[in-house]
Amino acid sequence: MGLSDIAAALETTTTEQRSSRVPTVDDTDVSLRERFEAHADALPCAPAAAERVVEAHGSGTSIGESAREAGVAPVTAAKLLHRCGEAGVTPLAPEARRIVRDWVDGRVSRADALALTGAEPPEFALATYVETHDPVAPLVEAVEGALTDRTDAAVAKRDSLAETMSSVTDMQF
Known part of the structure; x- marks a missing residue:
């Protein structure tokens, strides 16, 4: 049996291809503020302030500085970030x-x-x-991209300083 025989057999058994993709819902056109407004009752501050806190914190600023930029108390910003799934608050x-x-x-x-x-x-x-x-699942999903930028910035900073760091194998006794 050659390849042409195998191909011919496949053609007779496979007459139609079905899509096996998982259907997705793309809501990337919904702004962060709109997502916060939909869950305003779970937020410790107004949706507009929540948006400013998350955007500032996502760009790498501290919780305190993010709070000042948004005009809220630092503890309020910490509560918001916790509800949005930020670890270590x-x-x-x-x-x-x-x-x-x-x-x-x-x-x-x-x-x-x-x-x-x-x-x-x-x-x-x-x-x-x-x-x-507990963190609120829709809020965690809403800020997913905004807070991962912060992680990416930290990784980029670490990578840029990589040659200044030593490893365990560099130590000699």
């Missing part, structure tokens, strides 16, 4: 976060939780917000 270490969860669940008094965490009241309040409010 909590000011407490994992063990201190566990203590906050114990306080939220009623296993520890607030005074004891504050003492055990060593957190200042504003830090404790932000950590409590983070532990009691």
